[in-house]
Amino acid sequence: MAERVDAGIDVPGFDRSTKDGYAVRARDTFDASEGDPVELSLVGTIEAGDPPDITVSTGEAVSIATGASIPRGADAVVPVERTTRESDEEDDIVSIRTGVAPGDNVMYSGEDVAVGDRAVGPGTVLTPRDVGLLAALGVESVPVVERPTVGIVSTGDELVRPGEPIDDERGQIYDLNTYATAAAVRAAGGRPEIFAHVEDDYDRMFDTLESAGERCDLVLSSGSTSASASDVLYRVIEDHGTLDLHGVAVKPGRPTIVGHIAETPYVGLPGNPVSALSIFRSFVASAIREAAGRPSESAPTLDGRMAAPKRYSEGRTYLLPVAVIEDADGDILVYPVDKGSGAITSLTEADGVVEMPPETEYLEAGGSVTVDLFSADTRPPTVLGIGESDPLFNRLLDRIDGPRYLPHGSREGRRRLRDGVPDFALLAEADAAAVSGETIGRFSREWGFIVSPGNPEGVAEPVDLLDVESFCNLSEASGLRSAFDSTLETIAEERDTTRAELAGGIDGYGWAVSGIRSPARRVAEGEATAGLGLRYAATELDVDFVPIGTQTLSVVAADERVEKEGMRRLRTVLETDSGELAPSMAGYDVSTD
Amino acid sequence: MAERVDAGIDVPGFDRSTKDGYAVRARDTFDASEGDPVELSLVGTIEAGDPPDITVSTGEAVSIATGASIPRGADAVVPVERTTRESDEEDDIVSIRTGVAPGDNVMYSGEDVAVGDRAVGPGTVLTPRDVGLLAALGVESVPVVERPTVGIVSTGDELVRPGEPIDDERGQIYDLNTYATAAAVRAAGGRPEIFAHVEDDYDRMFDTLESAGERCDLVLSSGSTSASASDVLYRVIEDHGTLDLHGVAVKPGRPTIVGHIAETPYVGLPGNPVSALSIFRSFVASAIREAAGRPSESAPTLDGRMAAPKRYSEGRTYLLPVAVIEDADGDILVYPVDKGSGAITSLTEADGVVEMPPETEYLEAGGSVTVDLFSADTRPPTVLGIGESDPLFNRLLDRIDGPRYLPHGSREGRRRLRDGVPDFALLAEADAAAVSGETIGRFSREWGFIVSPGNPEGVAEPVDLLDVESFCNLSEASGLRSAFDSTLETIAEERDTTRAELAGGIDGYGWAVSGIRSPARRVAEGEATAGLGLRYAATELDVDFVPIGTQTLSVVAADERVEKEGMRRLRTVLETDSGELAPSMAGYDVSTD
Known part of the structure; x- marks a missing residue:
């Protein structure tokens, strides 16, 4: 929700019966008891949705359904199970076997929700309950936070769009990062917009980045982030945008670029698929979630213990790619998966990362760790097997x-x-x-x-x-x-x-x-x-x-x-x-x- | 995923370099060392995406980028940091300061994923990683399980569609259950289809239910489920459909109907909003999740302890409506919210239900309970206050x-x-x-x-x-x-x-x-x-x-x-x-x- 929505109407909008029974003047029932019932003449029936165009006078009762509007003159409802209906040719008579006080079994207008009551606050992620409340208030549409548009610029002459033919002879590969990133953007609450792959030509790369910057709230790319002469993207950002930082003190973070293009924030993710998802998870996802109005605690994590020790001592934070499996007791075992060399299978084998701060040189086997999952849909596999194909x-x-x-x-x-x-x-x-x-x-x-x-x-x-x-x-x-x-x-x-x-x-x-x-x-x-x-x-x-x-x-x-x-x-x-x-x-x- | 998808191509589709460096014949480097480098003549450069139309002969090397295709003749790559490039007017020479074996720093065709490898299994809920893997395999679209269509039939003469004017004098109220149920259906993975509200006329109700049954995988309604003469819906099901059961042995479940209409399963939910969501949660949501191919464990729950005792002894299971709050230690406190009388505020105040089996007559304060949440988006409020408006x-x-x-x-x-x-x-x-x-x-x-x-x-x-x-x-x-x-x-x-x-x-x-x-x-x-x-x-x-x-x-x-x-x-x-x-x-x- 982008804004608070208050109740614009009273609910109920009329005094309603909360029971099936008889609407009466309470005063008429004061002497009624099981042993000595009071007889009232039945003068009509009101179902839910009926106009209550009957008036109840002294000595009279009206049959009323749950949810129906209390007729004029009546001020209480006697539940049907405390009454006996007797009809003969001439009269319709109901015997009231209990006394009721004014207001009994009546929900007054505005008693449930009154005009001006706070209904749904800003920042609320609407659940079915909230939808129900808003519907009950007659609200047809509400102001919501717009999902941020995240442009994804595909780079690399060797990349081919899935579905198109690939030329192995030319060393082409399918573009993985663009689509994995788009899915991750969507999972974080953003709306991904993929910018058609352009060859690594300086002018065309500039045009693509500029139009992405103008149309989107955030621009992402992956790969081509080294400062080498062959990385056209890096040079375009340096010449025409703002290069705020190049490399962050985490592994894998050296190739990360943070900057601006056409005054829009820009992040260049590493080219290695697991690294790209790790950096996205750690530095980008929370910004998208916040812009989309998602609660910050919705970043998915899982607690477990290390199945094997891991040593590391490069003096910077390591986002260690890991996978998870349940042991016999249902506890989560966490094991490192780091195949390196850009293997895509390391992407499917890793469930998330464990953050090892610079001062942590060693994670011992059995030690407790928190896994930052790549996505909320990640579940430990039901079984994990390794072996012959x-x-x-x-x-x-x-x-x-x-x-x-x-x-x-x-x-x-x-x-x-x-x-x-x-x-x-x-x-x-x-x-x-x-x-x-x-x-x-x-x-x-x-x-x-x-x-x-x-x-x-x-x-x-x-x-x-x-x-x-x-x-x-x-x-x-x-x-x-x-x-x-x-x-x-x-x-x-x-x-x-x-x-x-x-x-x-x-x-x-x-x-x-x-x-x-x-x-x-x-x-x-x-x-x-x-x-x-x-x-x-x-x-x-x-x-x-x-x-x-x-x-x-x-x-x-x-x-x-x-x-x-x-x-x-x-x-x-x-x-x-x-x-x-x-x-x-x-x-x-x-x-x- | 409706079916398994296997790899249709090898990844990589060619022998690729995993390092920036020089593609060589390994045999040429066997004698190379830091102290005694081997000199090779540089005969070309291959970037990622370039056709490797150079042949490496004995005594030659080709400059190669990570991801580029290994040229004919070469069988290994020497990393750039173990080389020294010396150029003069006549020759381009690279000094190799280490020996490499055949295959070093080369990822062979199909080494990452081979044709026929199992890529994504049936029933998988696709995460960004899976999308990445499928993209890398060149897959543009995949067979997925179709979301079941769930028809929601609105009943009750007093109900008005949100956004339309309401007549308090006639005892009209806005239709809450239809929209809350639709949101719950969507959260469970179904595609809700709302059938326009019809007056409680027997023939029109029959037409609506029949067309819902023909077009949908499941039909739901709420309210109008008593066997009384005024509940047209009940009579239509009884006359034209199959009434499999009326009432389940849980509270609130008495008004629940399970049956068939036009051979399509039908569930009539109770009219009270909290009851309707409880019954949906307990009996309907899992069927929708299963039909939609969602993992069964995704039903959201939260563990906590009772803030107050609750006594109950009607001899049937009670789906006790509760709300949750975190105490000072971050533990979840659970407290009953049961306002009855169809108050819509009880809907917004309840987060889910605690199931009390028939033999449990008492939940003690401080006792552990599991809350079945109404939706996965439910979070304990950050603060809970009660008092003056x-x-x-x-x-x-x-x-x-x-x-x-x-x-x-x-x-x-x-x-x-x-x-x-x-x-x-x-x-x-x-x-x-x-x-x-x-x-x-x-x-x-x-x-x-x-x-x-x-x-x-x-x-x-x-x-x-x-x-x-x-x-x-x-x-x-x-x-x-x-x-x-x-x-x-x-x-x-x-x-x-x-x-x-x-x-x-x-x-x-x-x-x-x-x-x-x-x-x-x-x-x-x-x-x-x-x-x-x-x-x-x-x-x-x-x-x-x-x-x-x-x-x-x-x-x-x-x-x-x-x-x-x-x-x-x-x-x-x-x-x-x-x-x-x-x-x-x-x-x-x-x-x-």
Whole structure:
């Protein structure tokens, strides 16, 4: 609410009955009692909304409904349950079995709300109750605080708008920050306005920034904030705006710019997505919330304790990106996620930041911290898993509400499960054997080599890879790569050589990509002639498959978390849904034991 | 999200540099060290977004920016800070002062996100982070769960749409429940559709309900749910729909109807506004949230302890309407607010309900309870005050964020302050003297009689009221009425009579209205010839004023609450703002001591 709204009318606007019963002159009932009722003649009926055009005289009563207007002459209402109605041919008579005083069961005009009463104060965030009160006062519209318009200027020649085609050859990427920032602006109560991406041309950047400054209450951008010659945006602000400060004493804050453009406040956020959201959260969101009239305490936070220690000593405040998970007791565990290098997955893995002041060099494991969440909608995941990337498991996750699964590979899953962070890990055989924990589910997948349709190079067994033109491998993080390497190891032993020697002879062995389906895709697109992968991926992409082995993946739960609600749900899904899904997915089998 | 969205592209889509530096063949740097750098010839520069149309051969390097595409031939990046650039007329040479391995400072295609990776799962409530991830994957639009359409049918001949004129004579009131329910539906994630108010005519009601049922996913109404002949809505449901149940075993739930109309679920909520919101909160909101794909745990609650005991023993669950306030330690105190009789102010005074199961006959003071809030936006007020209604104080409240003030009169303020519920009370002299607490502010207001312009009846002192045609009094809850009665008492003593005798001679003494400005308004509108009131009200309404006395109002704080932040703010406002506002308000004085 931008202003206070007072009541402009009395509520009720008339003397109304608060009971179903009979409107009477109280004086007529003074002698009435259960044993000795008083009889009054019924002279009419008034329903809610009826004009009360009846007058009640001495010895008379009017039947009246809750909410109806008290007729002239009457000054009280006798509840229906304290009366008896008797009618005969000639008269309508009501027996009153209790005395009432003037005003009994009557709400006088203005008794609920009187003209001039304070109804809704300035700054109120309107709830359904307030809407109800305003409606009851006959108010159709109210003055509200206008949402601030926040211009978001996209910068960077390499950025492409989602939905448009991208040219990998030119090193283009989709524009993430503009849209994440717009969503964050909206969540804080602002109205984002995205300014079409312009090439990093000085004059066009100036035009864009100037028009954003003229049309908006605040202008934001991300990236291009270094003072280097290539950062056109920085130079435009320096030449045509006001550069109030460059860099704040927090990490990540060095690339932050605060200034003015066309007399409108301007903030240049860092280019790294997590840094941009952290700086937005710490320095920008509260200004938008205040301008939008939102209460300041609405910045979302969550209290928890550190799952792992964190050391830091750069002498400035660190906005440490973290994620949260509930432990077995429902307490919040907080763990750092800082992948650096602008990885977008660090954005989806982080829930917020923990502010480490300059003098805090160490956060100990188990210590209490407050997480400043990136948004109010953030909830701890119901389950947190880390491990092997797998298509069947991805589909099983759809059957669970709010899971978080990090497909960082089997080896990483084993390591993190040991550190006590995730609820479970999805592990290949060797890793599953090397950790303690309860196996709550298991399935197998067939793996081998993906080859072009018709298998023109005639690949039949691993040694045939020595003759393929171009092999595409999986990265070492993958459990499937481990299975492949073990196979090579065995063959090398048989041939009295080393795995490295053998691998060195495979053209492309070192071309290791991350996604479990990626080598298959390279083969399908003609970029490789053979690749490591799953039968499922080959079927999906309609390329040929040379089976080599079967790998069992185990879902290993941390012992102390098996009873979490989300984990019980996962167990059910593994027991029932995996058997339902697997038959429709080539190469999968759940009857593993 | 209605469905899972998987990554459709690799991110990055190309091998990219994660540092500013030089793209090289790692093999060329194996011997490099700080003491013995390796010199490479610089053959080009690649910025982010540039096509990498340079090939790096043995002995060569290319200057590369973070995010730029690794050129052919290169397999690693040396960070700029481990290099020295030397140019002369003929050659561009870069000295490499460290060795790098293949892959160093390179993020391979698909390393961040690979095609087919699970990006956002079904049921996810999209946060700015998810929007960022989807943008990075080039996704322009996603399948989301459609908000359910909830039809709200307004019933009751006496109801008028806010904004339209109201006829008090006919006992009309503004339609509150339709709009409060619509706001609650929206807060739960539904899309409310209000069906125009129809008169309580059987055929028209049937048409309205049928079209609501055909167009909506759920139909709601409020009131008119008794089985009596006058409740047309009930009869229409019974004749043309399915009446699944009538009445639920909770208080307030007796009037609740659950059924179907045109095969669409239908819920008839009680007519009392607080009851309607309680039943909506308990039985309807979760269904709307689920249909809208909202997480079930998002129903807002607040934990606190009872400020006062509550006894109840009707053998069914009681959804006790309550309000909340923070005590001095920031803990939540919960107190019942149950005014009954359909008062709309009970709606604005209640924050939610506490569920008392049938077997709980008693909630003890200090006992822990969970409040089911009416909406997620509900915050405890920063200060809670009860007491005299006053125009100056109303304006002062505008200077405080989120106060709650209940103008129930000085006497009620004294009583409640004693019970330990409010932070402060605004009290007339006698009440202020009778309670303990710290007086944090004080001001005086001039009172007397409001008379028609020109004072045609020549009112000059209280006894002149014996001769006026029609006097309008204030109700006994008002501290101003107490001042008036004290004056009459004194006069009665002087005249050797009783106050009652004296008052009995004043025509209209018993016509007592609630609002502090209401008698003045009655005089201004010609309904009364004289009325009790403030000089301020007379000036505001441009009628004449006969001064009788000056009343001091004190803001008395509960001792244990004076240090609450909201109370410190109130004290400041009283000390500074009241002195600023009072001179512009006739009859007020803040220099009271």
